[in-house]
Amino acid sequence: MSNARFEAIKTISSFYKGDLVEFTEKLIQTSSISGTEKAVADLYIAEMEKLGYDEVFRDDMGNVVGIVKGNEEGPSIMYNSHMDHVSPGDYANWEGYDPYGAQIDICEIDNQDKTAKEIVECIHGRAASDVKGGAAAQVYAGAVLIKFREKGYKIRGNFMFTGVVQEEPAEMVGMLHLVDKTFKEKGLDYDAMVSSEASSLKLYCGHRGRVEFLITVYGRTSHGSAPWLGINSIYKAIPLITKLKDELYPSLPVDEQLGKASISLNIIECSPGALSIVPDKCMLSIDRRTIPGETAESAKEQIQKIIDELSAQDSEFRADVRVKTALEKSYTEVEYEVAKDMAPWKISTDHPFVKAASEALEGLGQPVKYGYWDFGTDASKTAGIDRKPTIGYSPMQEQYAHTPYDKVRIDYLLKAVEGNAAIFFKAAESKENIFMPLEW
Known part of the structure; x- marks a missing residue:
C-alpha cells in the first residue's frame, strides 16, 4: 500500500x-x-x-x-x-x-x-x-x-x-x-x-479458554438434631475442595503468552437447604481457565481423578463432575441448550x-x-x-x-x-x- x-x-x-x-x-x-x-x-x-x-x-x-x-x-x-x-x-x-x-x-x-x-x-x-x-x-x-x-x-x-x-x-x-x-x-x-x-x-x-464445571458431592439426609444419622455432603466436600486448591491448582500448566491455567471455586450450594436437615447434596460451581493443549475433557479428567482417589479412601464419599449447560433463548425465540465451554x-x-x-x-x-x-x-x-x-x-x-x-x-x-x-x-x-x- x-x-x-x-x-x-x-x-x-x-x-x-x-x-x-x-x-x-x-x-x-x-x-x-x-x-x-x-x-x-x-x-x-x-x-x-x-x-x-x-x-x-x-x-x-x-x-x-x-x-x-x-x-x-x-x-x-x-x-x-x-x-x-x-x-x-x-x-x-x-x-x-x-x-x-x-x-x-x-x-x-x-x-x-x-x-x-x-x-x-x-x-x-x-x-x-x-x-x-x-x-x-x-x-x-x-x-x-x-x-x-x-x-x-x-x-x-x-x-x-x-x-x-x-x-x-x-x-x-x-x-x-x-x-x-x-x-x-x-x-x-x-x-x-x-x-x-x-x-x-x-x-x-x-x-485462555473457559469451562464451567458442576461437581455434586452426595450424602444422606437426617434431622439436624441427629446429624450422626446422616452423611453431611458439605463435610464430604471439604477434602475435595482442599485438593482442588492445594494440589490441582499449583500443578496446572503455564503458557508463555497467555499465562497460567487456573481453577476457582466460585459458588457453593446445598440441598435440601433447610436449617433442620443435614444436606444430601453439595454443589460446587468451578471456573476453569484453560490454555492451548487443554480441553474440557482433559480438565474434567483431572477433577475425576481426585474424586476417584477420595472414593478409594472413604467408602462414604460419592461425587460426580460434568460440564455445566445453559438454555439460551434469543430475542427471536430461538433456543439452544449449550455447554459452558469456550476453547x-x-x-x-x-x-x-x-x-x-x-x-x-x-x-x-x-x-x-x-x-x-x-x-x-x-x-x-x-x-x-x-x-x-x-x-x-x-x-x-x-x-x-x-x-x-x-x-x-x-x-x-x-x-x-x-x-x-x-x-x-x-x-x-x-x-x-x-x-x-x-x-x-
Missing part, C-alpha cells in the same frame, strides 16, 4: 467523524442486555443500509450481517462485535453519568498502556467499552471502503460486519449459530476475523495475517503493540474451533469494561476506523496466502 492510500484512509475516515460519534451515542443510548438486542440490531441494520452496504440482513436468531463487496476476487474478512451488554448495576455508582445517556465530556483517562493520564473527549455509558465503541468503528470502516470504491479504487475481497447476540453469557451461542447455520445456509464463509473486543488499539492475539486460542505475532495487520498500522503511523485478553471472547469459535486467523483490534480499553466508569475515547474511535480499514486493505491485497490455519 502506498503512502497516498494511507493518507486517503485518514481523510475519508475524518469525513465520517461526526456520523461515527453520533452512531456510537445511539448505540449506547439503546439498552441491549443479553436476550433483548432487537432495538440495537435495528440500529445496526439501518446504519449499514444508510451507508450503502451491498447486503444487509438479520438471521433467524437475530444476528445482523452487513457485507461490502469488492470489485475484484479476494478473501472475506469478518469484523465481529457482539450486540449485548451486561447490566448497568446500581445507577448510584455512575458518579453523575446516566449509563444510557452517552454523555460526551472532557475527561482524564488512561493512555494506551495505562502508564499515564491524558485529557481527551470521551463518550460515557454502559457498553461504550464493551463493545459498542468498537462496533461503531467497524461499521464505519466498511463505509470507508465503500467511499474508496465510489472513487474508482479496486477493492479485493469482501468486508463483512457481523453483530451477534448473547456473547456475555459466555457460551458463544450467537456466534455458533451465525457461522455453523446462517453462513452455511447463505453460502457464506470467512478467511479471517477481527474482533472489536477492547484492545486499546493494540493487536490482541489470544486468550483457548492464540495466534503468533509472526503469523502472516498478524504481520499484515501490523504493517497496516505502521503505515498509518499508529504504534504497533501486542496483547492478550484476560477474559474470553467469541474468538473461541473462530480461532479456537475453526482455527481461522483471528486478532483483536479496538478503540476500547479493557479496564473500563463492565464498570460504572464505562467510556470510550473519541480520538481512539477515529483511529480504529482508520486501522480497521487499513488492515482490510493490507490483508486482502496480499499477494501470498496469509490466511494459514492456526496451530499451537
Whole structure:
C-alpha cells in the first residue's frame, strides 16, 4: 500500500467523524442486555443500509450481517462485535453519568498502556467499552471502503460486519449459530476475523479458554438434631475442595503468552437447604481457565481423578463432575441448550495475517503493540474451533469494561476506523496466502 492510500484512509475516515460519534451515542443510548438486542440490531441494520452496504440482513436468531463487496476476487474478512451488554448495576455508582445517556465530556483517562493520564473527549455509558465503541468503528470502516470504491479504487475481497447476540453469557451461542447455520445456509464463509473486543488499539492475539464445571458431592439426609444419622455432603466436600486448591491448582500448566491455567471455586450450594436437615447434596460451581493443549475433557479428567482417589479412601464419599449447560433463548425465540465451554486460542505475532495487520498500522503511523485478553471472547469459535486467523483490534480499553466508569475515547474511535480499514486493505491485497490455519 502506498503512502497516498494511507493518507486517503485518514481523510475519508475524518469525513465520517461526526456520523461515527453520533452512531456510537445511539448505540449506547439503546439498552441491549443479553436476550433483548432487537432495538440495537435495528440500529445496526439501518446504519449499514444508510451507508450503502451491498447486503444487509438479520438471521433467524437475530444476528445482523452487513457485507461490502469488492470489485475484484479476494478473501472475506469478518469484523465481529457482539450486540449485548451486561447490566448497568446500581445507577448510584455512575458518579453523575446516566449509563444510557452517552454523555460526551472532557475527561482524564488512561493512555494506551495505562502508564499515564491524558485529557481527551470521551463518550460515557454502559457498553461504550464493551463493545459498542468498537462496533461503531467497524461499521464505519466498511463505509470507508465503500467511499474508496465510489472513487474508482479496486477493492479485493469482501468486508463483512457481523453483530451477534448473547456473547456475555459466555457460551458463544450467537456466534455458533451465525457461522455453523446462517453462513452455511447463505453460502457464506470467512478467511479471517477481527474482533472489536477492547484492545486499546493494540493487536490482541489470544486468550485462555473457559469451562464451567458442576461437581455434586452426595450424602444422606437426617434431622439436624441427629446429624450422626446422616452423611453431611458439605463435610464430604471439604477434602475435595482442599485438593482442588492445594494440589490441582499449583500443578496446572503455564503458557508463555497467555499465562497460567487456573481453577476457582466460585459458588457453593446445598440441598435440601433447610436449617433442620443435614444436606444430601453439595454443589460446587468451578471456573476453569484453560490454555492451548487443554480441553474440557482433559480438565474434567483431572477433577475425576481426585474424586476417584477420595472414593478409594472413604467408602462414604460419592461425587460426580460434568460440564455445566445453559438454555439460551434469543430475542427471536430461538433456543439452544449449550455447554459452558469456550476453547483457548492464540495466534503468533509472526503469523502472516498478524504481520499484515501490523504493517497496516505502521503505515498509518499508529504504534504497533501486542496483547492478550484476560477474559474470553467469541474468538473461541473462530480461532479456537475453526482455527481461522483471528486478532483483536479496538478503540476500547479493557479496564473500563463492565464498570460504572464505562467510556470510550473519541480520538481512539477515529483511529480504529482508520486501522480497521487499513488492515482490510493490507490483508486482502496480499499477494501470498496469509490466511494459514492456526496451530499451537
